[in-house]
Amino acid sequence: MKPGYVYIMTNKNNTTLYVGVTSDLERRVKEHKSKKDLKSFTARYNLNKLVYHEAHQMIGDAIAREKQLKAGNRAKKIALIESINPEWQDLIIGDE
Template identity: 50%
Template sequence: MRRTIDPYVYLLASRRNGTLYVGVTSNLMQRVAQHREGTFGGFTAQHGVKALVWFEQHATMENAILREKQMKKWRRSWKIDLIEETNPDWKDLAIGLGFLPLD
């Protein structure tokens, strides 16, 4: 059986206007769980970056990777503007996907 790939680019934050992380994944639910549990390791685990504040689905993984690379070069203010366009209160969007609120 073939694994379904749902390419996403996403932004995590430690808090409103806090530390930001741009990532790409083929399984958003699994990746969000990894970040929240700290099992993904690296930057997000070290800096407590767990709240999903923005995400965007893409047709192909190649498109998602290109978008992630583009966004990693962005100024911080552009990333904040992108978040605030659709999530002005910086709510943890993972709750709407079935995750429990963060402590």
């Protein structure tokens, strides 16, 4: 089975959060940043900053973790982000 990644994107003011899952984090973040689908949630809210990610050996585990994070409230997501990225820096993946 493929590995998977759970990630959180936000906008420049850190006002909106998006939790996602993918098997290719670099490709997926590039898609978000390029606004590949202009009607997508991340494009509409200018979510182009990767502030959190975690790797899982199996995509199924990443999907389960995504559901867990989405079920949590905003405060829990903020605490998770700040536990590894207190300055909310863009954790750029790959070449821009």
